[in-house]
Amino acid sequence: MPSAPTSALSPLSPLPIDATLPALRAALASSNAAVLVAPPGAGKTTRVPLDLLDAPWLGSGKIIVLEPRRLAARAAADRMAGTLGERVGDTVGLRVRLGSKISGRTRIEVVTEGVFGRMILDDPELSGIGAVLFDEFHERSLDADFGLALALDAQAGLRDDLRILVMSATLDGARVARLLGDAPVVASEGRAFPVETRYADRDPNRRIEDAMTDAILRALRADPGSVLAFLPGQGEIRRVAAALEGRVGPEVAVEPLYGALMPAEQDRAVSPAAPGARKVVLATSIAETSLTIEGVRIVVDSGLARVPVYEPGLGLIRLVTARASRASVDQRRGRAG
Template identity: 85%
Template structure:
């Protein structure tokens, strides 16, 4: 399918190498920094590959907002609407048709898709975008896709794409697959530090720093905060203080699509915007007009409490890879400035990468999904980081107590009913029991 002309992007320079690698091999790794264009350029470039043979391309995105943005951008490139050549499938909604050749899905949706259709009969390629975020769903999805490729679909292409990733390590997991690296396109970003006062609330200091950044330089601001509560408090603190020509826009996953669109759309002519965002804005999105980033250096991460059997969100320091991604948001379209609410020396003490969720999460859902796949021991699958054995034992014991697994680790009828609900197994058991099933 010939594509309409579009502005050149850095990824274009390596597309011939990538297409050649996938012509010869069933797997590849693409490492490309933010702004290279990998998310929207690569799926479109693969459409005419001979090995695809008219089948679909599945593109995995870590969040609904990123999935929707990618689908809309690719559809616009083709002069179409989402649901035609490019479709979208997320929880509680989809836009696909018989014409759809590229299907953008969230990571959790893909797990359901491959468990329902292990052969992926109508799929020619699975692309894992932003894999460096290392969610549990992404790790499980890749393990299942590799298992399907090895046992059912030798012709299935698997491409892992990331901005900050140890490409060689992932390549080994994919059977020594080729690694293709692309240059990014980023403008210079000046970094300024302001040490945080540990005796004051983070939202108070962020509000003051945002006002300082607005006074110091022109352009819109993207501020990174750990969660919704902090975003709400900072918005309240800034109300009436940012000036009549500046709009405030929150950005987090629970907002409606219309509210998210308002945050990521360019500011009106003659106006500025302050976008107050969680880590949702770290990757896959370009917010036009943003040339100032204000970073709290914090993130909300899931933490499993084995004694309680619950996963809760805790506030922690972001990784060095994450804060570098955030800084890069200021230089996507022009030279920018990044304000960091910590001392410069503190950057070196940050963890290099965020800890993979599989190493600290409740693995009950993963064990249940693996049982549905026909694997009673998840450690037999190819994970980039194997799930910890104690966590697997605990999850298996709990699922047997719920009658979701039998003594040999196989899925029971009750377990199949629990899997049908989009809930953690314990909560699903409560719902099933309350319904008298």
């Protein structure tokens, strides 16, 4: 694998995205927009912003990195700050609802999509900001689409020097490139390790929790390493955790991971397992993107997700359990690579 290019990053252990960084820097040097397609675990979330810090076109400007969820934003900020040997709030800052860590030294701000919408409405010119990076754009939330529309409007009318980079693992790069005015598309090759996919039948009369419990136990017996299991919601996670209790050895820790947990509990779930131990992380779709949990070699996927559906007759949004999209399943599978 090629070594990391000379930049603000060096020296670091190599990641799959490294071979693509020179092409990405060249694309943003010649164009004010670009699209980056890189597989899960390639390192785009934490490596690209740091690599762009010394780009000539950035000058003293800031880089804004949009993440779909608070957990992903906190994890990305922690990883980048740790890479620089700093704390969050120094070169790399964090801005999320009900909490920010920003200082006068901050050059990279990791924000959630909703926070960015408020930022650009308060300052349509995005003063002092040189680049906006939309991470995991394939999720296509209303906040992300709204933020991109406002950023493109600012670029067209106020800031032709503003760089916009759209990044994803499962994105149709050509379609988004047309949206960005035929922007260049840069693609990163392959996962760090190949992923073998095994399909298991499920009795439709059994509860998903029972089927997932059996699948997790089979996976623990068949292969080494930790397990990341995807379930649609908190209720299913709690029931699977209870079903696994007493059926896994003392060397296996079972950790839930969903948005309503306290930050300390989320951090415990995404941290590596202790030496000689294994971990089973029971997660919602919160762990699909921007998170690489060290030691995970196995992904067990229920194939289900809880998604918001608008009910026009009621004027309300309700959550329903549905089959996960192909893009989501590809993201989940990639966590094993």
